[in-house]
Amino acid sequence: MAGQTISDRLLAARHSIAGQGLAKSVCKATTEEMIGPKKKHLDYLIHCTNEPNVSIPQMANLLIERSQNTNWVVVFKALITVHHMLCYGNERFTQYLASSNSTFQLSNFLDKSGVQVTASGGGSVAGYDMSPFIRRYAKYLNEKALSYRTVAFDFCKVKRGKEDGTLRTMNAEKLLKTLPVLQAQLDALLEFDCTANDLTNGVINMAFMLLFRDLIRLFACYNDGIINLLEKYFDMNKKQCRDALDLYKKFLIRMDRVAEFLKVAENVGIDKGDIPDLTKAPSSLLDALEQHLASLEGKKGSAANTPTQTASNRTNVKSGVSALSSTSTAFGTAANNTRLDSHTGSNGIDESLKQQALAEEEAAMNQYKAKVSSPTASSTNPFLSSPISGGAPVSQSQPIVDLFGSPTNAGLDSMQATKASDDLLQLSGNPFADMFGGGAVAPAPPVAAPAPAQDMWLSNGFGSAPAAGAGAFVSDQSFSSVFGAADAGSGELQASLPPGRRGAAQRCSAASRRSPAAGRGARGAAAAPLGCAAHFLYILPFTCVACW
16 A cells, blocks of 8 residues: 555545645544654644644544544554654643543454555555554553543653652652552553564554653653662551562563563664663562561561661662662663654654665656656647747747847838838837836937828819918918909908908908908908818818907
C-alpha cells in the first residue's frame, strides 16, 4: 500500500472545503499508508496544543474518533499520534485525557481485512497479526493517562537525580503511594511484549521507539524511588517496611523484564550508546531487608535483633543503593539524550530506503528537465508566437512585437508616408512609448492641406468660382463684377459708417438691389435669404451688426 488511498484524499479534501484545518491535519497524520505519521503533521498538531485559541477537547475527540476506524493502520497511527503529543505536546492535552472519560476502548479490536503490502514493498503484514499490539498499546496509553490523574504529574517529565529528583526527595508515606502507580504504568508498557521479528513495518517501529523512550524515563524514576525507599527503610514502622519489601521484590521482577526489552531494542538496530547499562543489586540486599522486617515482627529464631546483624544489614543496603545509583545515572543519561527524539521522528523508515527514494526522485526530475529542454518539446508549446511545424527551432530573426518600446526609423517613415486623413484617431503611433521611459518620439512634420475640391455650394451654383484669398471674404472688385455697382443711397450710408465697416455695407446694399425684401430696413427688418457675402456663406436669416 504505497501512497495515500482514494479515501484518504477524499476525506482531506472534504475537510479542506469545510475549512476544518485541524481535522485535515488529524486526517493527514492518520492515513492508511503503512508508514509512521509524518513529522510535519505531528509538528503542526504539537504547535496547536500550544495555541490558546485551539480547542484541546476537539483535537482529542478527533483522534479518538480516528481510533475507532476498522483499518488497523489508521487505528495504530491514531494511537501513535496521541502518544507523540503526550510526550512532546502541551500539558493541557495530557490533562484533558486524564480528566475525561473518553479513553481508548480497543480491548476487543480485531482487523480481519487481510494482508497488506508494506511501503517498502519488501513484505506483507496481516491486520490480524497487528491487532494484539494495538490492544496492548491502547491499554498503555489509558494507563498513562490514569497515572497522571492519580499523581497529577507525568513520570516521564519529572525531574530525576539525587539532588532534586521528584521521587528521590519524596517522603516515605507519599512514596509508598506513588510507586504502585508507577509500577502499573511500567507493567502496561512491558506488556507490549514484541520481538525483533514483529517489527516488520514503519507503523509498529515508530510505536516501539516511543515506548522505548518512555521506558528509559519510567525506569529512571522507578530506580530513584527504590533508592529513596531503601534509604528510609530502617526508619519505617512495621507496616511500611512490609509494603516497602513487597515493592522491592516487584522491582527485581520488573528489572529482568526491562533487560529483555532492552535486548530487543538492541536487536532492531538501536545504537548501543543509547541503551543504558542495567546494574542489578546484590542478592544480599534482599536478605538484609527480610531480616530487618523479621526483627520488627518479633519472630522467634531471628538473629536480626543483634547489633552486629543490624550493622551488617545496613552495610548491605548501602552497597545495594550504590549499585542502583549507577543504574540511575546510566538511565538518566540515556533519558537526556536527544538522539532518541530524532529516532521517534524518523517515521520508522530505513535510511537505505530513504536514500533510494531520494535517488529515484532526483532521476525523475532530471528526466523531466531533459524532456522540457529538448527541441521536440517546442512543437507542443502553446505560448510560442507562431506554430512550428516539424519540431524546427524558432527562428531568431523573426521580429517580435514590442508594445512598450519606441518606434524605429522604418516605422516613423511609414507613419509619415501616410496621409493625415487616413489616421484621424492617430492610431499609427505607439501611445505607450513615452509612458515607460523610452525615447521621445519626434513629432511628425505638418502635412500640407490638400487642394479643396470644386463644390457647387461655394460657387453659388455657377460652373466655376474664383478661389478665395487669404481673407474671410471676397474682394470688392470680384463682388461688383457679379452683383453690380452700389447705388447712391447706399453711398450716403456708407459715408456715415466707420471706415472698417464700409466694405461690408457696400456688399450688403448690392445684395439689397437684387432682393427687394432685403432693403426694407437695416435694423430690425428681416433680411432676405441672401444677404451679404458673409450671410450667404452661413445662410443666416438676420443682418449682422457689421453689415448694419
